[in-house]
Amino acid sequence: MTTTDAGPAGTGPAVARLGDRFASTHGWRRATVVDAWPESATARTLVLDVPGWPGHRAGQHVDLRLTADDGYTASRAYSVSAPTDPAHPQHVQVTVQRVLGGEVSPYLVDDLPVGAGIEVRGPVGGWFVWEPGAAGGAPVLLLAGGSGVTPLVAMVRARRAAGDRTPFRVLYSVRMPTDAMFLDELTGPRIDGVEADVWFTRAAPPDAPRAVGRIGLRDLARHGWPADLAPVCYVCGPTGFVEAMTRMLLVLGHDAGAIRAERFGPSTD
Amino acid sequence: MGHVTPSDAPGTDPALTPGFRGRPRTSGNALPPGQYEVRDFPVLSAGPTPNIDTAHWQLEVRTEDDATWRWSWADLMALPQDDVLVDLHCVTRWSKFGTRWGGVSLDVLLADVPSAAQYAYVTCYGGYTTNLPVADLLGGTAWIAHTYDGRPLEPLHGGPARLLVPHLYLWKSAKWVRSITLLRDDMRGFWERYGYHDYGDPWREQRYQGD
Structure with a gap:
């Protein structure tokens, strides 16, 4: 999902015309679903081919518009789950979590066929983004709650695609193994400067290294970066998760201006 | 048939999200385009979320000539209070009908402020900013709201006090409001610099710059 009610800014860039760079002045584009696969028991990744797509950055989102036979439309915002692929610059990848009783997400997860058309607008957002070399190579802390992992995995992928060496740490809180996404990619056996840990809050797999439970202050102190290293912290998840994590980050001495939050409200569907 | 593109007449293109039905079409309230309830x-x-003690809270209005007006929390509470029932429209596409707020009209706060400025730049505790025309703060359309649904406004929703400008998208209703600067020239706020619209009228669907 996305941001944008009123919130604190921290230190946004002062460049006056940045707005134009990220503006979606082209309106809706007609896209085609070219690939799709399940990402968990409750989520699906869609790859959209969007003619004329200007490219996007990890952490940005797109608006998708769905149209019924009678012309009724519904639009929702979804984070991109991968940065622009130079081999397929027109492709936009989003990962959608099914929300029970939702109007849009069950259709996108269960019914939208490969080959179908769908309208896309964007990319949108310039605050909750990470690019290789951002913030002078400051270390990055990614705190993911549930499907909030989506824009954060896009940042990990952007880093890997660029061969960037910025130190990344990821703390991922998810209800149970069947909801978890991108686990192999985040926690697989690689030595490339991305350290990831997973907390299962309802049910853990038998081989999980820790008991079922939420990320606590001690976990954040141990697995996050010390505030002295001045990391950039990206927090994405449901409101309760984001509030708890941002409060703990402040307690641990992190600068409020270095904490970027994106909340998936209960009504994102 | 004339030359109708699929985007102009979406219902005519069977390949567009086939099988999507959407929720029932009946709604008692008016939704701006592209919104859902x-x-x-x-x-x-x-x-x-910043935590601001009302003992240290203050609201400041600064004019284009650098004249400054300040209100403490007690000052704000001593002013005439409005009880307003309004619909909210967030640019992330949700709308909430019939929300009830208590607060002080900007008409009251700005009544004696001498200014010919056309633009307002709002700054908040925590550093958030937004911009809007001064005209949209006046005429009974905007408030400094401190009460939601009969209770003190929670920090999560912008308490102790937020700007409330319900006829614009909700990012203009800045949470944790701290000051309003009146300017001769428009200056973009936080989201506006990231591509969101300078005005943000939900009925004209002014979401992004260029809309």
């Missing part, structure tokens, strides 16, 4: 109250902001 929610019953709860989603929270959206770009960083941590």
Whole structure:
């Protein structure tokens, strides 16, 4: 999902015309679903081919518009789950979590066929983004709650695609193994400067290294970066998760201006 | 048939999201284009929620000539209070009908402020900013709201006090409001610099710059 009610800014860039760079002045584009696969028991990744797509950055989102036979439309915002692929610059990848009783997400997860058309607008957002070399190579802390992992995995992928060496740490809180996404990619056996840990809050797999439970202050102190290293912290998840994590980050001495939050409200569907 | 593109007449293109039905079409309330109704109250902001003690809270209005007006929390409470029932429209596409707020009209706060400025730049505790025309703060359309649904406004929703400008998208209703600067020239706020619209009228669907 996305941001944008009123919130604190921290230190946004002062460049006056940045707005134009990220503006979606082209309106809706007609896209085609070219690939799709399940990402968990409750989520699906869609790859959209969007003619004329200007490219996007990890952490940005797109608006998708769905149209019924009678012309009724519904639009929702979804984070991109991968940065622009130079081999397929027109492709936009989003990962959608099914929300029970939702109007849009069950259709996108269960019914939208490969080959179908769908309208896309964007990319949108310039605050909750990470690019290789951002913030002078400051270390990055990614705190993911549930499907909030989506824009954060896009940042990990952007880093890997660029061969960037910025130190990344990821703390991922998810209800149970069947909801978890991108686990192999985040926690697989690689030595490339991305350290990831997973907390299962309802049910853990038998081989999980820790008991079922939420990320606590001690976990954040141990697995996050010390505030002295001045990391950039990206927090994405449901409101309760984001509030708890941002409060703990402040307690641990992190600068409020270095904490970027994106909340998936209960009504994102 | 004339030359109708699929985007102009979406129902005519069977390949567009085939099988999508959407929710029932009946709604008693008017939704701006591209919005859907929610019953709860989603929270959206770009960083941590600041906690502001009303003992240290103050609201400041600064004119284009650098004249400054200040109100403490007690000053704000001593002013005439409005009870307003309004619909909210967030650019992330949810709308919430019939929300009840208590607060002080900007008409009251700005009544004696000498200014010919056309633009307002709002700054908040926590650093958030937004911009809007001064005209949209006047005429009974905007408030400094401190009460929601009969209770003190929670920090999560912008308490102790937020700007409330319900006829514009909700990012203009800046949470944790601290000051309003009146300017001769428009200056973009936080989201406006990231591509969101300078005005933000939900009925004209002014979401992004260029809309």
